Structure formats: C-alpha cells, structure tokens
Amino acid sequence: MKKYILDASVILTYLIGKNNIVRIEFNKILKSQKQNKAKFFSTHLLPKEIGNGLRYSISNQKLAKEILEKSLNLPVTYFELKPEHYQKILELSYKLQTSFYDTSYHFLAILLKATFLTCDKRYFQKAKQLKHITLL
Amino acid sequence: MNTTQISITIPEYIYKTLIGFVSKGKISNFVSQAVETKLLEQSFANNPIDEFVALSKKTPKQKQENIMQAIKKGRL
Numbered sequence: 754m755k756k757y758i759l760d761a762s763v764i765l766t767y768l769i770g771k772n773n774i775v776r777i778e779f780n781k782i783l784k785s786q787k788q789n790k791a792k793f794f795s796t797h798l799l800p801k802e803i804g805n806g807l808r809y810s811i812s813n814q815k816l817a818k819e820i821l822e823k824s825l826n827l828p829v830t831y832f833e834l835k836p837e838h839y840q841k842i843l844e845l846s847y848k849l850q851t852s853f854y855d856t857s858y859h860f861l862a863i864l865l866k867a868t869f870l871t872c873d874k875r876y877f878q879k880a881k882q883l884k885h886i887t888l889l
Numbered sequence: 890m891n892t893t894q895i896s897i898t899i900p901e902y903i904y905k906t907l908i909g910f911v912s913k914g915k916i917s918n919f920v921s922q923a924v925e926t927k928l929l930e931q932s933f934a935n936n937p938i939d940e941f942v943a944l945s946k947k948t949p950k951q952k953q954e955n956i957m958q959a960i961k962k963g964r965l
Contacts, residue, residue: 761960762956766953766956768944768945768948769951770952770953770956771951771952771953776945780942783938783941787936802960805960805962806956806959806960807959809958809963810955810956810959819944820944823937823941823944826937827937827938827941852961854964872953872956872957
C-alpha cells in the first residue's frame, strides 16, 4: 500500500485552485485510497494550515466552513511527532533553508517511507534532493 | 404532509409485480417509501472522499499564488 503525506497546498489547490492538472493527478490518488491501495497521513499542522489558507483566500465564510469540514473529513491519520523528530526537522530546515512548517511534512514522509504530496513549488525546488516528495 | 402528484413510467413486469403486492389505492404510498429508502441508502453511501471530490466541482477557483500566500500568511 502506498503512503502519502498531504499538506494544505494539495487540499486547497484541489478544491479551490485553477490548476486542473492537480485535480486530475490527485483524483487518481483519491481513487486508489478508496480502493485501499493508498493511505493518507499528515502532521497536526494540516488543519491549522487549511484553516489559515481559507481565512485569507475565501471571503464567503459559509463556503470556507464547508471546505474545512469536507477537508477534515478526509481519511487522514495524524502522526504524533516526538521531541527527537522536531530536532531532526529543525536540522533539516536549516540545511535546506526551508520553513520548519514545510519541512515537518517532508520529514514525516521520510520517516514513514512515504511520498509527500505538495503544490508548493518553492519548497519542492529546495528540498527535492531528499526524495520522498512529489510536486503536483 | 404536503404531497405532489407525478407521472412515472415503469416496465410492465414491475407494475404487474407491484399490483400483486399492494392494492391500486396504495401504490403511491408504496412507491414513496421505496424511493425514500433508496435516497437514504444513497446518502449513506456517500463517503468523505466522494463528498470532497463533489465539493471541488462547485467551488469558485483562484490562482495558485493566492492560495500559497493565504496558507503562509501569519506564520511566525
């Protein structure tokens, strides 16, 4: 079974982005999840980042709440990172010159031998050398 | 309960089976219950992924840069 780490950029680009390629590619992964061929994971940062993304991109509060609800209903397992994991994330974020937030998703992908799915081109360019990452 | 009169077309064999089960005066009630059961089954059949996909088809779309800026806005 394939394991994927989801960040807010994938969820929000799929739901409210203009990029149809992301929708097509993520549809395939959603389908494989429904067939029990894939499993989704993330960090506890995900709900906060989706919420923040909605807060500053959508003025219609009712729609934003619906998007948050449907996003948080997705079958995602939230991984509990330990203090030693946070130390590793900090080291990696210094090394890659990336944010601690973005690096935490990627670290989880490396830890779980999974693939980090993101639509964040800047992060991808800085961190693709670590592998375990796919830019949608 | 408010009701609406509708006209439906069904295969003859279903109709014949139907009137074997219920009298002609009770067909509306029988069909109504059957439709309601089917609708409930379908609503329960919706799983979170289907709902997520369905939502993506009705939301207004915006530029990728806006989304990325919104996610990262206010990060310390």
